[in-house]
Amino acid sequence: MSERPKIVVDENMPAVERLWGDSAEIDRWPGRSLRREHLEGADALLVRSVTRVDRDLLDNTSVRFVGTATIGTDHLDIEWLEQQGVQWASAPGCNADAVVDYVLSALWQLAREDGWDPLAQTVGVVGAGNVGGRLVARLKALGMETRVCDPPRAQRENDDSFVDIDRLLSEVDVVCLHTPLTVEGAWPTRHLLDARRLARLKPGAVVINAGRGPVIDNGALLDIARQRPDLSLVMDVWEHEPAVDPALAQHCRIATPHIAGYSLDGKIRGSWMLYQAYCRWLGVDACRSLASVLPPPAVAGLELAAGFDPADAMRLVYDPFRDDRQLRKTLNRTDPEQRAAFDLLRRHYPVRREFSSLLLQGRFDPGMMAQLSGLGFRVSGTEAPE
Template sequence: MSGLRILADENIPALGACFADHGTVKTLPGRAIRQSDLLDIDVLLVRSVTRVDESLLAGTPVRWVGTATIGTDHLDTGWLDAQGITWVSAPGCNAEAVADYVLAVLALAAKAQGRQLTDGSVGIVGYGNVGSRVHQRLKALGIETQVTDPPLAETGVTGLATLEDVLACDRIALHAPLVRSGPWPTEHLLDAPVVEALTPDQALVSAGRGAVVDNAALLERLEASDGGPWAALDVWEGEPLIDPQLAQKVSIATPHIAGYSLEGKLRGTVMLARALSVWLGADSTVRLEALVPEPVELEAVPDDLEATLRAAYDPRRDSGELRATLAAPQTERASAFDRLRKEYPVRREFGFHHLPASGNPVVNRQLEGAGFTLIY
């Protein structure tokens, strides 16, 4: 089947290469997609900024929805299922990129707190595609970890910790999906009492869903006399109109770009293209390898893992870009948040940074554990 009418978020890359064989592709900004734009559309491709529900799709011919993201909380999957509308996501597409982000941020936290990256413990909330990759890399670096994931524990998975164990760690990384109901809700999982208990010796990294942390409570904690924990937020309540005071108070403030690697974006598009081909009963010829450019050659900093991480990706640049928008009027700040995402510069995943192996096998193991590809 060909000749499909496809509407896509303009921030999804490689649409022509991945979907042109299936029909015509039109694009719009994700937040600007309205029901009136879908009256002649068969397939809708979105990212997390587009809420896909009855108010958007009722009365339209859309029969297939794909989101080029890990999360699906912006899709009303129950309503889509009831209408017989097929929906797919791209689980794991940018998990490597988020793991890169977390390592780079943890390196900055260690430097700010007078530690080494490998010092102390890291607690991870959520053991899905991202959390498991973060855990894998931290373990490869010899870092003590605690992981909590109650829904996974309920299935019989062992070795998991309690939330209290994780919150007692030196650094805490949040990778839970946003769940508002059921036995294991995650909205404001870190509520005011939990946030209040965080100490200045701890570090908090939120790169999953903004509402997992009570943002107002975190701001109050950071405004306390002791300064609160070292904190990095990539996700926020109220996006794209985030709290400018909170964005100024945290140590690192980025505009929901933790997963915005070139490879992560392309991987998401490829996953949707393959899923659409399956739905159509067709063979997919789309391959990620054909879309990804040559790896980047990066010069490692001898015997300095943290400096090598910063050379590959330094979150302070993205933080500075976001902070430069915070003094603008409210409507301009919201637009600036989206613009920073739309115009985000090319960022390659650590695995696509090729480094010459050093003469120190310990350093080599660290670099490979962090996700880099070494050339021996």
């Protein structure tokens, strides 16, 4: 490795220059169009989920470290990287809270529009890893009834509290998908929700996919959406993205361009976790803290009056309908233009913070205080009588 290493970076990764400072040469490229020729002389590569990292990309390059600022690693050919002696790192949990914020925001906004109580819903979580596990924890903190399907965990932990996917789909009001995308092994997740399983959804069910697009057969989902207008679909990921089926999007209550985890907190945390892994690989001290590169939020606190709706505080931090409107503007374009617009929405995504960045103050009854804390806000105030 040269005295001042060269690091090729996805153009959408924040804070890389601040984290590495002058210790490395940073060369940025669009992640989806990254090619081998862009890696000439590179010692390290930092990507997000849109870049497939395998032999086709890295063979005969000087890259010896690969980091992905994402929870998932299905876009990395880990077996090949390890065979070649290329060190790799991911950022598990970096944007998990952002995805949970997205799911809860969508659920509370739909509840307000349709006039039902979100706390009274039974929620099924498919995949209880970094994201799904945190979602389950928040749902339980809110006192909500849950069903959890995660066959690998159920087997590993010998835990009979997990349920199978068919039972979950037939019992819950809300289905949240947070599995990795796998096509082999004992529990493949590609098209986990196919036509047969989609038919098991309860009347009026809400389906939220903020995991991997191909976990749902999008063609089958469109068919059942046409047959069952009672269903509410929230789709952040798509089977053939950056292509989005306009017909399917038309049947979605909320349709967004794979940005559920796109909080500034999560993105910077992902970069910082790779910075730490890179320093460990080199055997040097990581001298920059997360706090040193995370800016203060534009709105740090809010004083709430009696009778407020928690959905208002949630929407102040994150409004899923804003992202929905932006995506829908792109769906009447030609296929190449729509694909490019999808990536532009991600590339130029506005600053978004997490619920935990906002301090809510006021006089709260015990139930409301518990709800706000369960949602993920910081809460400070006196208890009002119920």
